[in-house]
Structure formats: C-alpha cells, structure tokens
Amino acid sequence: MFAEESPDWNVDLGGSADCELCGEEPATMHLLRVVHGAVSHTHLCAHCAEGVAEQTEGLALVLAVPSVLRGLSKKSSGDQEEAAEPASANREEKFCGVCGTTLSDLKESGMVGCANCYRVFADHLEATVRREAEPIEHLGKVPIRGPESDSLRHEMMRLERMLRELVSHERFEEAAGVRDRLAELGQRLGGAEA
Amino acid sequence: MSKNALTASAVSLSRNEAGKRFSHTEDAEALQELRAEVVGALTTDHWERPWRVYDLDAMSLVEVNHLVERGLMTPAFSEEAGEARGFAVYGNNQASLEINGVEHFHLIGFREGDQLESLWSLLSVLDDRLEAVASYAFDPRWGYLTAYPGKAGTGLRAYATLHVPALMLTGKLAATALELVGRGLGIAPLWGGAGGVVQISNVARQTGPESDIVAEVENMSRAITEKERSVRKMLMREHPVQARDQIGRALGAAQHAWVMTFHEAVNLISAGQVGMEQGLVEAPGLAAESAFSLMSRLQPAHIVLEHMEVKTDCLDSPEIDEIRARVMREVFAGAIVR
Numbered sequence: 001m002f003a004e005e006s007p008d009w010n011v012d013l014g015g016s017a018d019c020e021l022c023g024e025e026p027a028t029m030h031l032l033r034v035v036h037g038a039v040s041h042t043h044l045c046a047h048c049a050e051g052v053a054e055q056t057e058g059l060a061l062v063l064a065v066p067s068v069l070r071g072l073s074k075k076s077s078g079d080q081e082e083a084a085e086p087a088s089a090n091r092e093e094k095f096c097g098v099c100g101t102t103l104s105d106l107k108e109s110g111m112v113g114c115a116n117c118y119r120v121f122a123d124h125l126e127a128t129v130r131r132e133a134e135p136i137e138h139l140g141k142v143p144i145r146g147p148e149s150d151s152l153r154h155e156m157m158r159l160e161r162m163l164r165e166l167v168s169h170e171r172f173e174e175a176a177g178v179r180d181r182l183a184e185l186g187q188r189l190g191g192a193e194a
Numbered sequence: 195m196s197k198n199a200l201t202a203s204a205v206s207l208s209r210n211e212a213g214k215r216f217s218h219t220e221d222a223e224a225l226q227e228l229r230a231e232v233v234g235a236l237t238t239d240h241w242e243r244p245w246r247v248y249d250l251d252a253m254s255l256v257e258v259n260h261l262v263e264r265g266l267m268t269p270a271f272s273e274e275a276g277e278a279r280g281f282a283v284y285g286n287n288q289a290s291l292e293i294n295g296v297e298h299f300h301l302i303g304f305r306e307g308d309q310l311e312s313l314w315s316l317l318s319v320l321d322d323r324l325e326a327v328a329s330y331a332f333d334p335r336w337g338y339l340t341a342y343p344g345k346a347g348t349g350l351r352a353y354a355t356l357h358v359p360a361l362m363l364t365g366k367l368a369a370t371a372l373e374l375v376g377r378g379l380g381i382a383p384l385w386g387g388a389g390g391v392v393q394i395s396n397v398a399r400q401t402g403p404e405s406d407i408v409a410e411v412e413n414m415s416r417a418i419t420e421k422e423r424s425v426r427k428m429l430m431r432e433h434p435v436q437a438r439d440q441i442g443r444a445l446g447a448a449q450h451a452w453v454m455t456f457h458e459a460v461n462l463i464s465a466g467q468v469g470m471e472q473g474l475v476e477a478p479g480l481a482a483e484s485a486f487s488l489m490s491r492l493q494p495a496h497i498v499l500e501h502m503e504v505k506t507d508c509l510d511s512p513e514i515d516e517i518r519a520r521v522m523r524e525v526f527a528g529a530i531v532r
Binding site for chain 1 (some may be wrong): 202204210212214215216218219220262263264265268269304318321322326329330333334335336337338339341342343344346347348350353368372375382383384392393397401402403404432445488493
C-alpha cells in the first residue's frame with residue numbers, strides 16, 4: 001500500500017512561495033506534522049525547517065518532502081518577470097497547438113497536456129522544474145522501440161558526460177577515444193535524422 | 195539490523211503513449227481505444243504469467259479498497275473518476291497496471307520485505323513487454339514524459355515502508371527527514387503515522403540510472419533502520435520501566451478490548467513487535483506472522499472481505515471494529531511480558 005501523495009505534487013495556488021515562518025527566504029521544504037492523528041502542513045525555508053526539526057519533541061512528528069514544484073506556483077521568478085508585462089500580452093499567451101494547454105493552465109495546475117507541451121513550454125519548465133536538478137540529461141532507461149535518433153542522442157549525452165569527467169581528471173588519451181566515438185555517433189545521428 | 199524494520203517494498207513506473215495527449219486533456223473515445231488496445235495485449239500469451247483484468251465500474255467500494263490495501267492500486271487512482279480507466283493484476287499479485295489514471299500507464303509492484311531490486315527487475319521486464327503495444331512518450335533530455343513535469347525522467351518511484359516507532363516517539367525522525375530531503379527523497383506516514391510506520395521514496399529524484407535510485411532508497415532505509423535500533427536500545431537502557439509499562443499496557447488492550455479502530459490496532463501491534471524484538475514479550479501468535487502482515491489484514495476492506503458473511507459496502511461499520519478486536523484477542527492470546 002502507498003502513503004497518500006504529498007500535496008506538493010499539486011501546485012498549492014493559495015500557498016506562498018515564501019517561508020511561512022520568516023517570510024524572507026523561498027519555501028523549499030514542506031513540513032508535515034502528525035500530532036495525535038491530526039495532520040498539518042507548513043512550507044518553510046531550509047533554515048527554519050532545521051530549527052523546527054530540532055525543537056520537535058515527544059509525539060510530534062515532523063516529516064519533510066521537497067517542494068519540487070514550488071517553482072511552478074505563481075510567485076516563481078519567471079512569473080515575476082512576466083507580471084511586469086502589460087495585461088494586453090495575455091492575448092498572445094503561449095499555448096500548445098496539440099492539446100490546447102496554455103502557460104496559465106500549466107502554472108495553475110502544474111500539469112502539461114501532452115508530449116508537445118515539453119517543447120512549447122521548454123523555457124518555463126527548464127527554469128522551474130529543472131532548476132535544482134544536477135545533471136540535465138536523462139540517464140535512465142530508453143524505450144526499445146523509440147526512434148534510433150533517441151537512443152543515439154542518449155548515448156551521446158552519456159559519452160559527453162564521460163568526456164567531461166575524463167578531461168577533468170586529465171586522462172586525455174582515453175578522452176580522445178571518447179571524442180572520436182562521439183564524432184562517429186554524431187555522423188550516424190545526422191544520417192538517422194536525414 | 196532488525197530484519198523486520200524494512201517491512202515492505204514497492205516500485206512504480208509511469209509511462210504515456212506517444213501519439214496521444216495525456217489523460218486529462220485527451221478525448222474519452224481516444225482513451226477508451228487505448229485501454230482496449232492494451233487490455234487486448236494483456237490477455238494474449240505474450241506474458242510469462244497471465245494478467246487478470248478488472249471491470250472497475252462493476253466493483254464495489256470495498257473491493258476497490260481491498261486492492262488499495264494490498265498495495266495493488268494507488269489511493270489516488272482509486273479516487274479518480276473517468277470511464278476510460280482500466281486496471282489489471284499480473285500473475286499471483288506480483289504487479290499491477292493502472293490504465294488512464296494521471297498517466298496512461300502506471301505499473302506497480304508491491305511486496306513484503308526488502309524486495310526493491312527484484313521488483314525493479316520485474317517491472318523493467320513488464321515495461322519492455324508493454325512497449326510491444328505502446329509507443330512511449332520520450333525525450334532524450336527529459337526522459338519519459340509525464341503529465342506532472344516534476345516526475346519526468348525515469349518515471350520510477352521506489353518506496354520502502356519502515357517500522358520506526360522509536361524514532362517517531364523521540365522526535366528523531368525530523369532530522370532524518372531533513373537528511374532525506376537533501377538527497378531528493380521524501381518521507382510520509384503510511385497510516386496517519388500509526389505504529390511508527392512510514393514510507394520513504396524518491397519524491398524529487400528522477401535523474402540517474404534506475405538502479406542508482408533504487409540503491410539510494412535501499413541504502414537510506416538501512417541507515418534509518420540502524421538509527422531505529424540504536425534509539426530503541428537507548429530507550430530500553432534509560433527508560434526501562436516506562437518502556438515495559440507501555441508495552442505491557444499495549445498487550446493488555448490487545449488481549450481484552452472488544453472494539454478496536456485500525457489505528458489503535460496498528461499502535462498495539464507495533465508496541466508488541468518492539469517488545470518481542472527487545473526480548474520483553476513472548477507472543478506466539480504475533481511471532482507466527484510478520485507485524486506488517488497482521489496490520490495489513492486488519493484494514494477495513496480486508497476485514498469485510500475475509501471475515502464478514504454479509505459483505506457490507508460501508509467501511510465505517512461498527513462491526514468491523516468488533517471483528518478487528520476479536521482477531522487481536524486471538525493473535526495475542528497467551529502473550530506475556532517477561
């Protein structure tokens with residue numbers, strides 16, 4: 001069985017993106033307290049969350065999950081820039097031609113409507129969802145039946161990461177081999193896409 | 195390490211069909227078509243074990259909750275509406291598939307004990323086979339695409355269910371939670387925190403090979419289990435009378451109560467289990483099965499389907515609490531505090 005999903009997977013429209021204790025730092029932690037069966041949620045910055053955690057005693061339980069989607073809420077930095085734009089700009093709001101999802105929809109629900117949304121709203125998603133992720137490329141499994149170009153790109157990203165590692169450790173001879181392999185895959189990718 | 199502290203494992207994979215919009219924006223007709231196509235594929239002999247396809251519309255509230263209580267269905271999917279949803283269970287409950295929930299496909303594997311790696315292996319195989327009929331929405335940079343962009347990447351979620359009452363009682367779980375957050379993991383109470391049963395999972399971490407994510411959840415589970423063990427020792431050393439008192443009271447209630455809520459039962463079993471592991475309690479009935487298994491079968495839908503002759507469709511029926519108390523009396527009969 002599964003614990004109830006954290007409300008953080010859904011964007012809390014009413015919630016503030018600022019810490020609910022100090023009101024100064026961005027709220028990057030979500031603290032969930034269960035005291036005698038009663039559940040309460042608080043959004044705090046890392047510093048305040050640490051303070052609350054240290055003060056917690058007895059049966060009070062403090063749990064924390066990251067506010068990964070906090071950046072999608074209305075107060076994200078990207079939105080502040082957009083808020084400065086005149087209201088008439090809304091008429092030309094960015095939208096996905098495949099599913100009809102608008103940037104406002106995305107900000108309100110935290111959901112995209114289709115695969116094409118990832119291209120249409122790439123800037124917004126990169127600035128919000130991906131801002132804290134370390135590597136920006138996918139390192140996991142790839143579809144077996146996907147286009148050859150997908151697996152080639154995936155392999156190239158893996159090799160590029162390896163190349164950076166090798167160069168940083170001054171293992172230039174091995175790096176040269178990886179660079180050649182990258183060039184070869186680059187040519188194949190060009191062919192596959194053509 | 196106490197082998198009972200990691201009580202259950204679960205892995206899930208989220209996938210979407212490339213040629214279709216995600217469930218919340220797609221037409222009902224297109225989703226029904228997708229469901230029919232996938233259900234058709236599940237009922238072929240393409241699989242090592244057969245799939246059992248469920249008709250969700252024909253199921254009662256109790257039957258649906260029974261699936262949730264067994265870890266075969268997520269609570270979120272059970273509460274969603276939509277006529278195009280589909281559901282199927284693989285083999286002897288080894289895995290299950292939610293169709294047209296938030297994502298088009300949500301593969302789930304749930305088992306008692308430390309089974310994360312084997313669950314990931316199984317789900318990866320089922321994922322590959324499912325791809326014979328589906329064409330997954332994928333981007334080389336983002337990975338598998340999902341309706342919530344924060345979940346895009348591997349689409350994998352690994353869950354470890356832990357029994358950590360001493361950490362919870364002493365408030366030391368807070369520091370652990372902060373440490374987890376730093377690693378992109380999260381912790382949540384399983385049954386409202388009853389019995390100190392919590393679930394950790396990779397809430398934010400979607401990058402990296404799947405095996406690394408699974409290993410991270412496993413490693414953190416083991417570290418938390420170690421902490422739990424040392425805090426239990428500390429409690430027994432520094433507060434021996436209070437510890438015996440709490441455990442003794444729990445046994446008394448378990449042996450003599452005639453009405454019992456699920457949360458109370460989980461708390462009492464948790465105390466009995468700690469007492470047994472610390473050598474304070476002899477409870478042959480509890481020793482015969484895992485505490486987690488006993489907790490699981492005392493959930494409301496389990497009681498209705500396994501103990502009641504006339505199956506009520508009300509999960510708040512007072513009779514459920516009476517039956518639960520009876521089962522507890524039977525399990526704890528003859529239990530003693532040394």
